[in-house]
Amino acid sequence: MTMPGCSPPVVPEEIRTRIETLVRERGAVVLAHYYCRPEIHEVAHFVGDSLGLSQEAAKTSARVIIFCGVHFMAETASLLCPGKTVVLANAEAGCPMADMVEPEALAARKKELPGVPVLTYVNSPAAVKALSDICCTSANVVAVLRSLGSRKILMTPDRNLAGYAQKLTPEKEVLTWPGFCPTHHRLNLAEILELKERNPDALVLAHPECQAKILREVDFIGSTSGIIKHAARSDRRKFVVLTEEGVLHPMRKNNPGKIFLTPKTPMICPNMKKNTLQNIVDALETLSPVVKVPEEIRGPALRAVELMMAVPRD
Ligand code: SF4
Numbered sequence: 001m002t003m004p005g006c007s008p009p010v011v012p013e014e015i016r017t018r019i020e021t022l023v024r025e026r027g028a029v030v031l032a033h034y035y036c037r038p039e040i041h042e043v044a045h046f047v048g049d050s051l052g053l054s055q056e057a058a059k060t061s062a063r064v065i066i067f068c069g070v071h072f073m074a075e076t077a078s079l080l081c082p083g084k085t086v087v088l089a090n091a092e093a094g095c096p097m098a099d100m101v102e103p104e105a106l107a108a109r110k111k112e113l114p115g116v117p118v119l120t121y122v123n124s125p126a127a128v129k130a131l132s133d134i135c136c137t138s139a140n141v142v143a144v145l146r147s148l149g150s151r152k153i154l155m156t157p158d159r160n161l162a163g164y165a166q167k168l169t170p171e172k173e174v175l176t177w178p179g180f181c182p183t184h185h186r187l188n189l190a191e192i193l194e195l196k197e198r199n200p201d202a203l204v205l206a207h208p209e210c211q212a213k214i215l216r217e218v219d220f221i222g223s224t225s226g227i228i229k230h231a232a233r234s235d236r237r238k239f240v241v242l243t244e245e246g247v248l249h250p251m252r253k254n255n256p257g258k259i260f261l262t263p264k265t266p267m268i269c270p271n272m273k274k275n276t277l278q279n280i281v282d283a284l285e286t287l288s289p290v291v292k293v294p295e296e297i298r299g300p301a302l303r304a305v306e307l308m309m310a311v312p313r314d
Pocket of ligand 1: 035070095097098182183244269270
């Protein structure tokens with residue numbers, strides 16, 4: 001369990017100066033996901049969730065995008081910015097959930113479901129997005145589902161997000177894919193119930209990548225940025241936060257009078273945590289590893305992402 005208050009992460013002055021110098025020389029922007037380490041947040045130009053990062057990548061005028069996150073996110077930036085150099089700070093940072101859906105398997109499933117549109121969570125490989133009708137994030141999944149004309153929809157890869165969205169759209173029939181996020185999926189129900197019992201004054205906030213048995217017990221379900229905003233707006237003082245621990249840094253920084261508790265089972269995405277300050281320096285110096293989506297995949301994958309971005313939020 002984490003207690004209130006936080007000391008600011010230490011960014012060695014030498015590294016901060018080196019990153020700032022290289023950013024100027026390269027004409028670069030550093031984008032980071034909330035789940036990255038706090039020190040990465042401190043040097044990034046923009047910190048956000050998947051949707052925010054996609055929007056930021058689409059509008060940046062920088063020549064080079066240094067992406068602190070996981071591979072599929074850098075791919076999305078590459079889809080949206082084909083003329084820019086997109087560098088993933090740590091080449092080893094992948095997403096186990098994204099790896100749970102392969103293009104060949106999706107192509108086979110589509111053959112079994114003729115006429116059923118495919119809605120794919122952005123946490124997926126570009127080659128899977130290319131086989132999909134439209135994408136979604138956890139922030140806009142319900143709005144995207146409602147925007148589709150068809151009643152029956154196949155949703156990949158996260159079965160938990162699909163189950164959550166199905167509950168909110170009873171008029172749809174959401175067929176699921178057996179993927180999940182290990183960081184959110186492993187939460188233990190008994191532990192959450194016990195945490196609630198010990199903190200009856202706390203508001204429980206959860207990400208829809210958690211299992212339904214957990215979501216049934218919480219007060220608010222939202223995307224990463226939705227959780228951050230909800231805690232900031234709430235007049236409650238104490239919160240239980242059921243998503244990756246990276247969100248605690250902005251939440252504590254921006255809400256000094258509030259208390260944020262976490263479960264004993266650590267909610268840490270080991271891949272997001274692979275990104276380090278030294279990776280950013282190296283990426284800016286070498287402009288590698290570049291992530292570039294092949295043109296034949298880029299066209300259809302971009303279409304699915306752009307259709308998502310055009311759907312108005314609920
Ligand atoms: S938190 Fe889960 S979905 Fe997000 S990158 Fe990590 S493994 Fe993938």
